[in-house]
Amino acid sequence: MSEPAFQDQYPDDYAHCYGCGRLHAEGHHLKSYWDGEETVCRYTPDPKYTGGFPGFLYGGMIASLIDCHGAGTAAAAKARQDGKPISRFVTASLKVDYLAPTPINTELEIRGKVVEIKGRKVIVDLVVFAAGTTCATGTVVMVQLKEQN
Numbered sequence: 001m002s003e004p005a006f007q008d009q010y011p012d013d014y015a016h017c018y019g020c021g022r023l024h025a026e027g028h029h030l031k032s033y034w035d036g037e038e039t040v041c042r043y044t045p046d047p048k049y050t051g052g053f054p055g056f057l058y059g060g061m062i063a064s065l066i067d068c069h070g071a072g073t074a075a076a077a078k079a080r081q082d083g084k085p086i087s088r089f090v091t092a093s094l095k096v097d098y099l100a101p102t103p104i105n106t107e108l109e110i111r112g113k114v115v116e117i118k119g120r121k122v123i124v125d126l127v128v129f130a131a132g133t134t135c136a137t138g139t140v141v142m143v144q145l146k147e148q149n
């Protein structure tokens with residue numbers, strides 16, 4: 001059986017995020033997994049998240065996908081390195097470059113690659129693809145909560 005999504009391994013007290021918390025009643029419930037040395041999250045945005053033009057996703061949602069998949073990737077990478085259960089990371093820095101319009105009603109693939117793990121800090125590069133097109137890239141700095149260390 002495959003491993004549960006990173007977010008499904010967050011401790012209950014830290015599983016309330018609107019983007020990825022499994023215990024948030026109305027959230028997006030993003031799910032992230034290992035795919036070799038990279039991580040992957042797939043998500044099909046609803047038209048209610050339309051941006052400036054019909055058919056396209058608003059930028060805040062794209063940032064949210066990068067943010068939450070980045071947090072999950074950081075948590076999973078640190079857990080794998082330390083041989084410990086997944087712990088909770090928060091976003092210290094989030095950078096997004098919007099390269100092409102991102103469609104709604106299309107399955108998006110968000111891929112993560114760990115750049116650095118240093119103590120409680122993990123840096124992750126991310127890419128958002130839609131039907132083979134690179135729509136956005138990002139870099140996040142995630143920091144493990146001290147009480148989770």
Ligand SMILES: CCCCCCCCCCCCCC(=O)SCCNC(=O)CCNC(=O)[C@H](O)C(C)(C)COP(=O)(O)OP(=O)(O)OC[C@H]1O[C@@H](n2cnc3c(N)ncnc32)[C@H](O)[C@@H]1OP(=O)(O)O
Nearest residue numbers: 013014089090091092093118119120121141143144145146
């Ligand atoms: C029920 C339980 C509840 C618990 C609630 C918990 C509170 C949850 C919080 C709410 C979350 C809500 C959830 C969300 O919505 S997550 C989205 C919003 N994010 C936040 O609200 C986080 C707010 N910020 C903080 O809490 C602190 O600043 C954190 C925890 C991030 C770091 O502060 P802390 O004192 O722990 O760590 P440190 O200062 O020793 O830094 C460690 C390393 O990181 C590096 N670094 C730091 N910042 C940046 C940066 N901007 N760019 C680049 N690098 C940065 C720093 O240089 C160092 O690296 P190095 O020099 O060693 O190489």
